[in-house]
Structure formats: structure tokens, C-alpha cells
Amino acid sequence: MALKGAVLSFPHLGDYHVPIAYFAKRLLNMKVIKPLPITKKTLEIGAKYSPDSVCVPFKYNLGNFIESLDQGASVLIQAGGGCRFGYYAEVQEQILRDLGYKFTFIRIVSNDKLTVTNIYRQLKQINPRLNFFLFIYYFYFIIRMSKSLENIQQYVNKNSGFEVEKGSFGLLYNKFLGEIELVNNIGELNRLFLRYQRAFNKLPINKPVDCLKVGIVGEVYVAIEPFSNCYVESQMAKKGVEVTRLVTATRILLRRPKDHRDLLVKAHPYLKYAIGADGTDSVAKTKVFAEEGYDGVIHIKPFACIPELNAMPMLQKISHDYNMPILYLSFDAQTSEAGVLTRLEAFYDMLLMKRGH
Amino acid sequence: MKKGYLGVDVGSISTKGVIIDSDNNIIAEDYLWTEGNPVVAVKQLLKNLLVKTRNKDLLVVAVGTTGSARKLVGTILNAQVIKNEITAQAIGTLELYPEVRTIFEIGGQDSKIILIENGIIVDYAMNTLCAAGTGSFLSSQAKRLGMHPEDFGKWAIRSKKPTKIAARCTVFAESDLVHKAQIGHKKEDIIAGLCRSVVLNFLNNVGKGKNIKPPIVFQGGVSKNIGVVKAFADITGEEIKVHKYGHLTGAFGVALLAKRANDEHCFDFNFVNMHFETKGIECMKCPNNCEIICVYKNNKIIDSWGNRCDNGAVLKQ
Structure with a gap:
């Protein structure tokens, strides 16, 4: 070519x-x-x-x-x-x-x-x-880079809702995103990551030990791309919630056959066989969140996503068995942001009320 | 002078308002059509409420707003509490029925189910991308059949054999309805069938997978339709409670929340004489073109929203 x-x-x-x-x-x-x-x-x-x-x-x-x-x-x-x-x-x-x-x-x-x-x-x-070796080197490199990004994102999701100085997390994250592009080798990448990890840890937060915890599961694209889910993560975090999203690109990319089997083990007894794409994953992760005592889970999917629709009956069952509410959100090109925000707000109120008793 | 607390619920179709006293009794209430203009509707609502409370020596000290126009109306009323309608309705219903376990709510364009255990919300669901089987569908079908939506229920309960009407989707329900009418089904049977299809649609979509337990309270504008109430009772096999203020629970709930907020300042009914204006502008600073809404009070900007980033922040003067 x-x-x-x-x-x-x-x-x-x-x-x-x-x-x-x-x-x-x-x-x-x-x-x-x-x-x-x-x-x-x-x-x-x-x-x-x-x-x-x-x-x-x-x-x-x-x-x-x-x-x-x-x-x-x-x-x-x-x-x-x-x-x-x-x-x-x-x-x-x-x-x-x-x-x-x-x-x-x-x-x-x-x-x-x-x-x-x-x-x-x-x-x-x-x-x-x-060159194959160069390919492997850079492949490893960007996996490391993606993981650094994901780690920092996860820290931001979990803590930005409790920032003392408004906007401090967003500002630092953008700075990090700007600098990570400029590293030349893995050593630099690791040093940059450690530096920012420290910087994030130093940002003052006011986080109660027993804060509300919400997990996010669902279809990969809509779960990861904030524009497509009306910024669910940051909207939820803003209310003072610890948000955890385990769906990441590296997990999908590096999934081996063994991991698929593990997912079914995790999803037991709700699933006996895989239900396509990320459906199995959603069930397994929801169960993990439930077992870890999360207050609620938000399930995100594109409208008419078949694998995630497959997962929903099991999610309802988990929600019922563990007494953990799940908010189901579907997104398409017509989704009105106001509708999503109303549901998130009500979900938050509900979790708070549930916690209060 | 008694203290009063105002709750305003501005929905897609109707605007509701109540004033409660310190013992949570409703002393004045009003209900009117929004007609696509929430600001005008709220002004009219407050005028009506003012007339109704004229001789009652009342001072409104807290305001709460809810419904889809809660932010706009909350801004212009300078409300203490701006709350989503799901929470507001649950709070309102819990005050009326402390023992409630399940709330069905069907409004103009939304429908929701709220599950309650020991007086707290434990789960809820709301219709997602589709408004099938809500009040506006029923009222448009009433027009098609040449009657007032208010008379719908009376016709429905006359029926002995409700016609089966496709329940999945409003568009299909409508063509099915036309078909059933053309092949000669009785009008009351069709109307009863329509009420049943609304209920089935609700239970299959919004109520899917939810553990529905009695006591069940049904509210929202559609709860005034006795045909739908009967259909709910027939299909769930439970008693369905409908309160005479069933259409006002959102406003009532947010009035309660405003009262609990403990932030009292005297509300000025002079508001009805002020000039409010909203302007939508497109930001144009990037291809996202956020639509920013600016709210003006007597030609002075009081708030703006809709921008995704700081570039679109409208300077407050």
C-alpha cells in the first residue's frame, strides 16, 4: 500500500x-x-x-x-x-x-x-x-499510557466531588492530559505519572469516610465517552458522590479467553453463558459493586444495544437480591440532557434518603 | 399573621401550585394549563393563589419549585428549593399516605413508578425515550373520539367488555384504535380498552421488573380518569388509592421541602407585576453552539445557564 x-x-x-x-x-x-x-x-x-x-x-x-x-x-x-x-x-x-x-x-x-x-x-x-519489536514496544508503551490515564481518571472520579477548591481537579487533569502527550519514553511516562499522582493526592479534599458510592457499568463507548452520556460521571461526582467506572479500554483490549471465563464465575449464579459483547461484563461488575456495598449502580447503554438489553433482567435481579437500586439510562442522538439530569438528581436524592435511615 | 409555604410544579402540560401552613395543611391550591409558556402560567397561578388567600392573613416565607420548568421558575421566584419531580412527588405522597409502598404517577408527558419501604424511596423508574401512554396521548385520543378528556373515565367504566388495543406504542395503539372503531366496536369498549392499554404499557415499561406491593397510590393528572384507575385495579388485583389532591402532590411535596429548608424570607407577590423575559442565545465560540438561556428581570439579567464550559459563561452585570 x-x-x-x-x-x-x-x-x-x-x-x-x-x-x-x-x-x-x-x-x-x-x-x-x-x-x-x-x-x-x-x-x-x-x-x-x-x-x-x-x-x-x-x-x-x-x-x-x-x-x-x-x-x-x-x-x-x-x-x-x-x-x-x-x-x-x-x-x-x-x-x-x-x-x-x-x-x-x-x-x-x-x-x-x-x-x-x-x-x-x-x-x-x-x-x-x-518493525515487529518496535510495534511491541510502542504497544506496551501506549497500554502503559492508557493505564496511567485511567488511573488518574479513576482518582478524579472518586474524589473530585469533594474538592475544597472548586475546579481544582479539572484544571490539574487538563494539565496532565497536555503533558502526557509530550513524553519520549517509558521512564518519562512513569515519572510524569508519579508526579501527577502525588499532585492529585495533595489536592485538598473534604471527603467523609462513609460518602455515597456509585458504580458505573454498561456499554463501553457510551460509558467512556462523556459527551455521549451527558457527563454522567462528573454530574454525579459534583453532587458529592464517589464514582467508580471499571469499564476501560485497556481492560477490553487485553482481555484473554481466561478472563471471559472469570467473568462468568463472577457473574454466577446470574449467568451461565456469555450474553454477547459487554453484557456479561456488566452483570459481573454490577454483582461486584453490590457485594462491595455500593449504594447504587448506573447502567448506561446506547438505545437498543442488544448485549446490554440482555444484561438488564439479570441486573434487575441483582438489584433486588442485594437491595441496591440501579438507574438505567439509554442514550441516542435525541437524548435530552434535562431528562438525564432529572433522573440523576432523583437517583442521588433516593440514595441519600436510603442512607439516612 | 400565619406563615405559609408555596410549592409550584410546572409541568409540560399543566402548572400546579399549593400554599401550605405550618401544620402541612393545604390552604390554597390552583391548577391551570402551561400552554408552552411557564412564566405566564406561573404569574397567572400566583394571581389566582393570591385571590384565594386574600382574607387569610398569610405571609409566604418559603418557595419551592419542581417539574420540568423548575429551574426557570425557581430562578424568577427566587426559590429556596428547586427539586426534581420524582423526589417532590414521593415526599408529597408520603405526607398524605405514610404507609404507601408503591406510587404510580402518570402525568402529561411522563410516567413514573416509585417504590417505598418504611417511608423512604428505595427504587424508582421513569419512562425513557418514549411518552407512550401518558396524559397527552389520552387527551389527543379523546379529541379523536370527539369527547372531553374529563368524560373519558365515565365512558370507560360503562364498558363490560373492553376492546383489546395494542399497548406497546402510542402510534400503534392509535392505528389499532381507529381500526377497532371502523370494524364496529362500541365506543365505551374502545375507551375502556384504551385505558387498559395505558395501564399495560405502564406496567410493562416503567414498572417492568419492579416489585409492586400494596398499598398503591396512583397520582398525576391521569389519576383523575376513573377508567384508568379501574384498569389499574383490575390488572394489579389491588386497591388503588387516589387522593383528591393526587394531581398536586408534586407541588405539595416541594412546598414541604421548602418548609423543611429552614431558610425563610418573605416572598413578594408583587412578582406578578414584574417583567420577566428569557432569551436564548447560541454561544458560537466552538462548533458545539451551546444554547444559553438568559433570564432578565425588568430588563436586568439575573441568571443564565446552558453553557458547557467557561467560554460560554455570560457575564453577570
């Missing part, structure tokens, strides 16, 4: 654009542009050219692609998974071609398995001079 002067772009997923762009820049021997930040316009464009009934991550991805193509991108990357996500690449490529765009489209997942060797093979096609 001769791709001289090519410009690569990819869809957004939370703050993972940082490691993805970092990886692509160093390995693919081409210019990389990040998609524009997701805005209402992204969703509008995406929804306009998508089938109406498709799940909402498709619309966001397509919107990102179109905005990137308009910025001059000529190579697009899409992944895939074990649900409708598996068809995203084909359908999006066709839609973009029908719109008249000229570009090279790369599916890093050709069958439904997202494995390291598969990714290498696909990338080798873009950059024939790609």
Missing part, C-alpha cells in the same frame, strides 16, 4: 485520542490528525448520514470521520467487536464513499477478534517497514 503524504485519523473515545495519536505518529510514518472534539455538530453530521436505528456510537464515529476528512484526513482507522460494532467499519466506509470522499479505510479488526497480532498485521499493510 503506497500511502505517501497520507494523513491518518480515527474516531474519538473519551481521552484515548492521546495514546492512539501517539502510537500512530511513531509507527505509521505518516501525519496524524486528531478528530475535532466531539460537539453537537459532530453528532448532527453523524446522525444525518447514519441509518436512523443504528446504535449511537456509530453516529459519533461517522461524525468524527466526516469532520476529519474535511480537515484533510485520507486514511481512516476503525476497530470492531462482537456486536453491531463488528459491522461499523463496512457500513461506515460505504456511507463515506457514497458521500464522495476519497480515502483509504483500515479495519484493524477483520474478523471479530481484537488481538495484538491482528493489529500488527493490519498496520503492517499501512507501513510495510513496520
Whole structure:
């Protein structure tokens, strides 16, 4: 594949654009542009050219692609998974071609398995001079980078609701996000991470020992991308709640066959077999949250997401057995933010009232 | 001079207001249509409440707002408490029925179920992306059948054999209804069937997976429809309690919350003579184009909201 002067772009997923762009820049021997930040316009464009009934991550991805193509991108990357996500690449490529765009489209997942060797093979096609060891090094590198991001995010979610100085967590997090892009090697990355970990630990918080704790489970895209879930995490944290989201990109990427079996063990006795994509995961994590005594769980899914719909009866059962309320939220291109905020507020009031007695 | 506490519930279809005294008795209440203009509706509501309390030597010392326009109305009324309608309704109902276990609520465009144990909310659910089977659907079907929504219930309970009407979706229910009418089903049977379909829809969607236990209280505007009340009783096999203030529980609840807030300052009914205006502006500083709402009181900006980031913060003058 001769791709001289090519410009690569990819869809957004939370703050993972940082490691993805970092990886692509160093390995693919081409210019990389990040998609524009997701805005209402992204969703509008995406929804306009998508089938109406498709799940909402498709619309966001397509919107990102179109905005990137308009910025001059000529190579697009899409992944895939074990649900409708598996068809995203084909359908999006066709839609973009029908719109008249000229570009090279790369599916890093050709069958439904997202494995390291598969990714290498696909990338080798873009950059024939790609060195396997270098690939492994940078792959490891961005996994470390993503994990650092996730660790910091988790700390922010758990503590930002109790910040003494309003906005201090957000400010420091943005600074961290700006600096992590600039590291040159793993040593620097580790030092940066430790420095920021200390800085975050030093930020003054006023956190009661028995604060309200809420877990977030659900479909990966909508759970991770804050724009698509009306900022559930920060909205909940703002009320003075410790928020925990265990759904992260590295967990999905690094999941081995053994982990799938472990999930079923964790989900026992609510599940006997996997229910597709992240459905099993949602059940297992909800049960973990319930056992750890969380006050409540928020289940997030795109409207009409089949694996998560599969998970819901089990979640209801867990909710009933452990006497732990679960708030179910569905998101699509039409979701009104006001409706989501009303439900979150009521959920919070309920947890607080429940705790008070 | 007695102290009073005002609760205002501005919903999509109707605007409700109550004034309670320090013993939680409702001394004045009013109910009118929002008609898409919450500010005007609230002004009218307060005028009516003022007339009703004129001779009662009352001083309103706390205000609470709820309903979908709670923020806007709360801002212009300078309310102490701005609370979502789910919490407000639960609080209101608990005051009327302390032993309640399940609350069904069907309003103009929303429906919810609230589960209560030992006087505290333990679970709730609200209709999500669809408003099927809510009050506005019933009133549009009433118009289609050429009657007032108020008469709907009377027709429904006359029926001996309710017609089966598709319950899943408003659009399908409507075409099914037309079909059943055209092939000759009796009007009262169709109306009773419609009431049943509203109930089935509610229990299958909002109430799905919820442990419904008596005593059950049914409230919201639709609770005034005796046909729906009967259908609920038939299908759940339980007694359904409907309070005469069932449509006011949101306003009542938020009045109670305002009273409990312990932050009293005299409310000025002169509000009705003030000029309020809201303006929507698009930020345009990034492609997100946040719609920012600015609220003006006598041409002076008092609050604004809707911006996602600080770039869109409207300077307060």
C-alpha cells in the first residue's frame, strides 16, 4: 500500500485520542490528525448520514470521520467487536464513499477478534517497514499510557466531588492530559505519572469516610465517552458522590479467553453463558459493586444495544437480591440532557434518603 | 399573621401550585394549563393563589419549585428549593399516605413508578425515550373520539367488555384504535380498552421488573380518569388509592421541602407585576453552539445557564 503524504485519523473515545495519536505518529510514518472534539455538530453530521436505528456510537464515529476528512484526513482507522460494532467499519466506509470522499479505510479488526497480532498485521499493510519489536514496544508503551490515564481518571472520579477548591481537579487533569502527550519514553511516562499522582493526592479534599458510592457499568463507548452520556460521571461526582467506572479500554483490549471465563464465575449464579459483547461484563461488575456495598449502580447503554438489553433482567435481579437500586439510562442522538439530569438528581436524592435511615 | 409555604410544579402540560401552613395543611391550591409558556402560567397561578388567600392573613416565607420548568421558575421566584419531580412527588405522597409502598404517577408527558419501604424511596423508574401512554396521548385520543378528556373515565367504566388495543406504542395503539372503531366496536369498549392499554404499557415499561406491593397510590393528572384507575385495579388485583389532591402532590411535596429548608424570607407577590423575559442565545465560540438561556428581570439579567464550559459563561452585570 503506497500511502505517501497520507494523513491518518480515527474516531474519538473519551481521552484515548492521546495514546492512539501517539502510537500512530511513531509507527505509521505518516501525519496524524486528531478528530475535532466531539460537539453537537459532530453528532448532527453523524446522525444525518447514519441509518436512523443504528446504535449511537456509530453516529459519533461517522461524525468524527466526516469532520476529519474535511480537515484533510485520507486514511481512516476503525476497530470492531462482537456486536453491531463488528459491522461499523463496512457500513461506515460505504456511507463515506457514497458521500464522495476519497480515502483509504483500515479495519484493524477483520474478523471479530481484537488481538495484538491482528493489529500488527493490519498496520503492517499501512507501513510495510513496520518493525515487529518496535510495534511491541510502542504497544506496551501506549497500554502503559492508557493505564496511567485511567488511573488518574479513576482518582478524579472518586474524589473530585469533594474538592475544597472548586475546579481544582479539572484544571490539574487538563494539565496532565497536555503533558502526557509530550513524553519520549517509558521512564518519562512513569515519572510524569508519579508526579501527577502525588499532585492529585495533595489536592485538598473534604471527603467523609462513609460518602455515597456509585458504580458505573454498561456499554463501553457510551460509558467512556462523556459527551455521549451527558457527563454522567462528573454530574454525579459534583453532587458529592464517589464514582467508580471499571469499564476501560485497556481492560477490553487485553482481555484473554481466561478472563471471559472469570467473568462468568463472577457473574454466577446470574449467568451461565456469555450474553454477547459487554453484557456479561456488566452483570459481573454490577454483582461486584453490590457485594462491595455500593449504594447504587448506573447502567448506561446506547438505545437498543442488544448485549446490554440482555444484561438488564439479570441486573434487575441483582438489584433486588442485594437491595441496591440501579438507574438505567439509554442514550441516542435525541437524548435530552434535562431528562438525564432529572433522573440523576432523583437517583442521588433516593440514595441519600436510603442512607439516612 | 400565619406563615405559609408555596410549592409550584410546572409541568409540560399543566402548572400546579399549593400554599401550605405550618401544620402541612393545604390552604390554597390552583391548577391551570402551561400552554408552552411557564412564566405566564406561573404569574397567572400566583394571581389566582393570591385571590384565594386574600382574607387569610398569610405571609409566604418559603418557595419551592419542581417539574420540568423548575429551574426557570425557581430562578424568577427566587426559590429556596428547586427539586426534581420524582423526589417532590414521593415526599408529597408520603405526607398524605405514610404507609404507601408503591406510587404510580402518570402525568402529561411522563410516567413514573416509585417504590417505598418504611417511608423512604428505595427504587424508582421513569419512562425513557418514549411518552407512550401518558396524559397527552389520552387527551389527543379523546379529541379523536370527539369527547372531553374529563368524560373519558365515565365512558370507560360503562364498558363490560373492553376492546383489546395494542399497548406497546402510542402510534400503534392509535392505528389499532381507529381500526377497532371502523370494524364496529362500541365506543365505551374502545375507551375502556384504551385505558387498559395505558395501564399495560405502564406496567410493562416503567414498572417492568419492579416489585409492586400494596398499598398503591396512583397520582398525576391521569389519576383523575376513573377508567384508568379501574384498569389499574383490575390488572394489579389491588386497591388503588387516589387522593383528591393526587394531581398536586408534586407541588405539595416541594412546598414541604421548602418548609423543611429552614431558610425563610418573605416572598413578594408583587412578582406578578414584574417583567420577566428569557432569551436564548447560541454561544458560537466552538462548533458545539451551546444554547444559553438568559433570564432578565425588568430588563436586568439575573441568571443564565446552558453553557458547557467557561467560554460560554455570560457575564453577570
